[in-house]
Amino acid sequence: MELLGKYKLVVGMEVHVQPKTSQKMFCGCDADIWGQEPNTRTCPTCLGLPGALPVPNLEAVKKTQLLGLALGCKLNENSRFDRKHYFYPDLPKGYQISQYKKPLCENGKLLLESGNYADIERVHLEEDVAKSFHQGGKTLIDFNKSGIPLIEVVTRPCFRSVEDAVDYCKKLQVICRYLEISEADMEKGQMRLEANISIRTLEMEEKDELPPYKVEVKNINSFKFMEKAVKAEVVRQREIWESGGMPVQENRGYDEFKNVTVPQREKEEASDYRYFPEPDIPPMVFDEEYFLNLKKAVAxxxxxxxxxxxxxxxxxxxxxxxxxxxxxxxxxxxxxxxxxxxxxxxxxxxxxxxxxxxxxxxxxxxxxxxxEGVRVSDIEEISEVVENVVGANPQAVLDYKSGRGNALQFLLGCVMRETKGRSDPHVALDLIKELINKNVK
Ligand SMILES: [Zn+2]
Incomplete structure (x- = not known):
């Protein structure tokens, strides 16, 4: 890739997918929030009120495991939820229920078009946070999105090209839709991409040495923007390397209008989140029979x-x-x-x-x-055109019969023109030959 010059790309992906469930992750609120009035899909649990208890949504758990299986992951017999602490207005209880030490699924891989594999580290389940709006100098919060289930699929820093990373995300979307895990509609925020991007020297690649930093680019809402965002970030990082510096570990957002990445807050380390097991939800234990039934669904x-x-x-x-x-x-x-x-x-x-x-x-x-007889589909329509064309061109038919091969091409050209190129030329050619030979008899 020109873009990289003498540097090599390292990308890892974090993809959030909203599983299609009727209810939210830890309460009975309706999960169908698209286009709803703000704060009309809430209850004490998803508002984060003190004393409200979370009850896990098994439908979401199952869909996460299905996706894990489809990605070749090992399903953990023992799994649990953890509290991930951080302070933000869209997270009033001060922590998000996620999974840290014991995710539902781990260690999978997915074959890509290039022949390379995406190396899946984990597939876990968590809850979404609320959404804040900034309006006339004030910040408003809509809690409809708070507590919506989210599956997070995390890869290791395994991608060496933008194409592989994009292909992986596309395949993930197809799998989610095919297995009816999620509609994965990116415009509705049902699938969100975050790319961890860094570059390194050829010597580092040969020694399999990872760069001392990664930049997480968030807010990517289409495959096209993902490609652009990664490329824009590579340009920025390359300039830093070339001037003798080293990019810092941080979160950045992609500005699609300016086609650049812009700084957000600095990226936290896991220790900053003070993870600990969620005390209000008992650990989950799954048996072999349950896993066998799941496997049947992902043939x-x-x-x-x-x-x-x-x-x-x-x-x-x-x-x-x-x-x-x-x-x-x-x-x-x-x-x-x-x-x-x-x-x-x-x-x-x-x-x-x-x-x-x-x-x-x-x-x-x-x-x-x-x-309808042996032929189906548009063949009927093509047959009609073939009859007209053959009938209208007796000379070409005679030429064909006397062995001039290009007469057939001429007739085929007429058929293609008449059908505005919609016919399958192989089918049309067969039909022309068939009709002329039938007339001979
Ligand atoms: Zn609720």
Whole structure:
């Protein structure tokens, strides 16, 4: 990467994902707070009033463990919540309930497009804090967000390129959606990215020596901004290194308008938080049977499913739409159709292109496909155009029959033009040949 000059990049990611639950993390308040009037989803527990007791949300615990499994983590049989202390207006009880020594999941890895692995250190569960607004010289606080569950996925400083770090975050989003852990909508704050960025010399990389600092860049709310934020931060750090200095450990925010990172408060060490076990929540103990049931829900990862589809002949773009956009239900239907003898490419095409069929059950789709004859999807439409084109160009048909190959290309060109390029040229070519040969007989 030009940007780095003689330096090497080291990035670790901290990603917060809001699991989709009906209630908040430690109380019965409605967790659906998007667009709600401020302070209408609160109770003594999530307001942090003295004496209110937290009760963990098992749905959130389970979703955290599902994500841990999908990331190849070890699930801890014993886990517990801890208090993480800090003082901030959006945290009235003076501490956040999080997990420190015994997170729900640890030590996983995720294969990236580059062939490298993301090295997952831990996946733990915590509560979100309230939200403060600054208005007319005053600070207002909305407690709706206070106590919303958050899964935090922390990697080791394992990324050596911006591309790997971004790819990791994208894969994490796909997994969350596919396993219905979270909608992971970044605009709604359901997925938030923080990148720990530092650079080092080649000699340090060869000795596997980490830089003596890391800069945590917060407030990244899209994959595009993440790429820009990391690059902007690299430029800043490189200038410091080149002038003989060493960047300091700190938190910075990304200013998307100026495309620079700006300082926030200095980063605390773990000891500053004075973690200790949450006394109001007993330790959690899970048995083997519980873990076995969870494992059944995470049979295969989205990337493995895509690979399987592609091996059956489904095009890359189609497997992407089925798995990553249409997700679970579409994949189950795809497998159902293939099991019923529908050719894989056709099954994919029907589910993606035929809105009238894709909503039906597998049995019905198969019946309809059979009723419509062997061809489905846009093939009907292409056939009609092929008939018109072949009918209107008798000379080209004669040329083809007398062995001039480019006559076929000419006819194909006409079909593609008529359908405004929407037809699959392979399908169209097959149809043209089929029609001409049929007429010969
Ligand atoms: Zn509450």
């Amino acid at each position: 295969r990862l989205p990337q493995d499913l895509r690979k399987e589809m592609e091996e059956k002949g489904v095009a890359k773009e189609q497997s992407r739409i089925l798995v990553e956009v249409m997700a679970r239900e579409a994949v189950e239907k795809f497998n159902g159709l293939v099991a019923k003898g529908v050719e894989a490419r056709k099954a994919a095409s029907v589910l993606i292109n035929r809105k009238d069929l894709s909503l039906l059950g597998v049995e019905e789709i198969v019946t309809r496909i059979n009723e």
